[in-house]
């Protein structure tokens with residue numbers, strides 16, 4: 001099908017390095033002895049454990065429930081016993097430990113009683129969303145946003161176009177490419193299910209033009225109901241806002257969401273997960289992960305969630321040591337982890353092993369504006385850098401720091417080796433912390449005011465009660481005084497009567 005494509009500003013033509021891991025079929029990673037399941041694997045509120053230490057669980061059983069609207073449940077990746085619920089190293093830039101459920105595998109991989117949803121097309125879209133949520137589906141492209149939230153936006157608002165994103169623009173990563181080649185029927189069927197769930201008028205699946213095998217696999221399975229589009233290979237064409245611009249020529253407003261212009265976007269892996277959830281009742285307990293870089297056998301693995309990064313690297317024939325550094329994600333947006341015992345989680349798309357290099361020294365900004373030309377969001381990266389460095393958070397916000405997608409194009413081209421993205425992350429975290437403090441202070445202020453109001457109310461009530469008591473007493477006193485006066489009058493009259501002469505009354509009468 002022909003669709004007019006558009007360009008997005010900036011971006012880079014960089015070596016893709018995809019041939020390293022993308023050519024071989026994926027393999028199933030062996031069942032590990034122990035699986036570490038972090039309670040926070042998605043954007044939003046962490047899941048809450050519903051199992052206890054010592055309890056036996058089956059594969060696919062819920063082990064933690066969703067704890068709010070922007071939250072999803074978590075399921076056991078295999079059958080076994082819960083051996084701990086506690087803090088373990090997790091994939092996070094802070095490298096801090098976080099709460100996890102640890103399963104000791106019993107080696108049987110025995111499945112929980114899971115139920116498929118038949119005839120999805122006749123199911124109410126809201127019910128389909130609930131199935132997707134119950135199966136713990138989040139944005140598997142790396143964003144990690146609970147899928148049902150985006151689907152709900154779709155039901156609440158009119159959706160013109162559903163875009164299924166197969167544009168894997170980060171260098172080295174090939175897990176979506178392999179998934180499409182190996183499970184194209186899942187991707188296409190899942191796309192139709194998501195379309196039903198959001199009631200979209202149009203539907204597009206997009207891949208890059210350097211993914212010919214994936215394109216061919218999809219082409220065989222689609223019909224006239226889905227447009228299949230190849231977009232030019234240019235980083236970061238797979239970014240949500242950039243892909244929307246390429247496919248529709250429309251821009252998502254600053255700070256806005258795609259739904260504001262009638263668009264919903266999901267990743268190809270999310271579509272495949274939806275297919276599994278709806279037709280088989282299968283929750284998200286495994287994913288494709290690219291293991292690449294300085295490993296002997298770079299490839300894509302089908303990995304159970306909770307498997308350690310170290311296990312995945314060993315499966316590709318290399319032992320981690322201080323000569324290597326491990327990046328989760330791609331070289332542009334990925335996160336460096338020093339502890340290879342962190343587990344694979346729902347958003348882990350790539351494990352990149354690179355030779356450890358001494359960091360290049362940062363030099364002063366020479367105002368060359370290369371970063372401005374490379375920015376795909378039309379920001380002023382060097383200005384943001386100055387403001388972040390000067391701790392002027394207000395200025396970073398007025399220069400739209402939250403529109404920065406942390407794509408790293410600016411850092412990549414900077415001749416002064418300034419780690420610009422690190423400055424933006426610092427600024428964003430400072431603003432978020434200030435916001436939390438402000439919310440905390442507002443909360444404390446609100447509690448203080450509420451307490452004062454309550455004390456005022458109580459004081460007023462006490463005063464009113466006292467006044468009532470006084471007035472009641474006064475009223476009783478008055479009544480008693482009147483009664484006493486009446487009694488006295490009565491007594492006086494009776495006395496006078498008794499003193500009067502006998503027969504006198506008769507005479508008077």
Ligand code: SF4
Pocket residue numbers: 364365366367368369370371372381382385410413414415416417418
């Ligand atoms: S690319 Fe680097 S040196 Fe050039 S203006 Fe941007 S921050 Fe400054």
Ligand code: SF4
Pocket residue numbers: 374375376377378379380381403404405406407408409410411420421424
């Ligand atoms: S990291 Fe942010 S500022 Fe730098 S190019 Fe990307 S979007 Fe622009």
